[in-house]
Each structure stands twice: as structure tokens, then as C-alpha cells.
Amino acid sequence: MHNSGDWIRKVWKVKKGYLKVHFAVNIKTKQVLSMDVSSEKVHDGGRLKGLVREASENFRVKRVLADGAYDSRENFTFLSDNNIKPVIRVRSNSAAKSRGCLPRKYAVIEQKMFKPRAWSRIRRFGYRWRVEGAFSCIKRIFGEYVTAKKFTNMTKELTMKASLHNLFVATV
Numbered sequence: 001m002h003n004s005g006d007w008i009r010k011v012w013k014v015k016k017g018y019l020k021v022h023f024a025v026n027i028k029t030k031q032v033l034s035m036d037v038s039s040e041k042v043h044d045g046g047r048l049k050g051l052v053r054e055a056s057e058n059f060r061v062k063r064v065l066a067d068g069a070y071d072s073r074e075n076f077t078f079l080s081d082n083n084i085k086p087v088i089r090v091r092s093n094s095a096a097k098s099r100g101c102l103p104r105k106y107a108v109i110e111q112k113m114f115k116p117r118a119w120s121r122i123r124r125f126g127y128r129w130r131v132e133g134a135f136s137c138i139k140r141i142f143g144e145y146v147t148a149k150k151f152t153n154m155t156k157e158l159t160m161k162a163s164l165h166n167l168f169v170a171t172v
Helices: 006-012 044-058 073-081 102-113 116-123 125-142 151-171
Strands: 019-025 032-039 063-066 085-088
Touching (some): 019 044, 019 125, 019 151, 032 044, 032 151, 044 063, 044 073, 063 125, 073 085, 073 102, 085 102, 102 116, 116 125, 125 151
Parallel strands (some): 063 085
16 A cells, blocks of 8 residues: 555545565575566456566576466466476366467366465465565565655655565575
8 A cells, every 4th residue: 555645545535556665585595586566447367478588597496386366378378388397276267278389278177187275285375475474574564555656766765665665585
């Protein structure tokens, strides 16, 4: 959340806006590899490419663990073109038609073949908790709010918080 315009919100009873922070986290070291900040109006799925590209500049990305918000043909195709194993939970009503994206078709078939818990164990989808842990750690240490008023400064503040988190995790 950001705190800009508190007086206006109080007088006019307007809801607070919030920021979306997308992380790419190394599940072994729990460090933030890349980060993207957007407004609440931006869809999550469109941010995957940027996160993976930024993380791939300095690290070798073997697989991507992502929730259903990142389930799209475009993301599956991008990951398979870059030889990255997509471990993305598809929607429960997904059809096993390729429609130009064979990797997503295989993911749908695989997830329908196994029960969700078995699929999660086989693909180690449960390691997503380490990303949630990074979110939780940053929020507990630095709070849920940013103090900056401008979007660019909010982004810089969140980048600084993620960098400090990486320093804390690296020293443990």
C-alpha cells in the first residue's frame, strides 16, 4: 500500500490504492533474483517474461514455479522456448487442446491425470512457499507500506527493501 493522499481519502472516504510486487526468488538461497512493481490494475501474467529475463541475466533458470495467475499460452511458450520447465498450476476447467501451445497442453493433461496433491509433490510445486516466505519476511521487517509518494520512488524504495532482504538472507 502507499500512503499518498491520506487527507483526501479521509475526507472523501476513498479507498487506498495498492502496489503489486512480483518476485522471482531462488528457492535454494531464498534471495530475490528479480522484482517488478506495478499498479493494482496490471494483470500478473504479463509480468512473467520480464521477471524471468532479468533473473536469467545473472542466474541459470531451470524451472519456474508459479500460481494460476501466470497460466497463459504466452507464458508457457516463452518458458519452453527458453528451455525452462514451467511448473504452473493451470485452471481447473482447462481444456487439453493445444491451440498453438503444446507445453500448456501437456501441463493440462499431466495435472488432470494426477490428483492436485500428487502433482504438487511430483513437480515440487510446494516450494512456492519460499517465495511467499520472502514476501512475508520483507513485510514483517519493513512493514506493508511504502513512504514514497511518486511511483518511481515507490519502486526504488521496494528495490532497496528487497536488496536489504537479500543481505539479511545471505548472512544467515
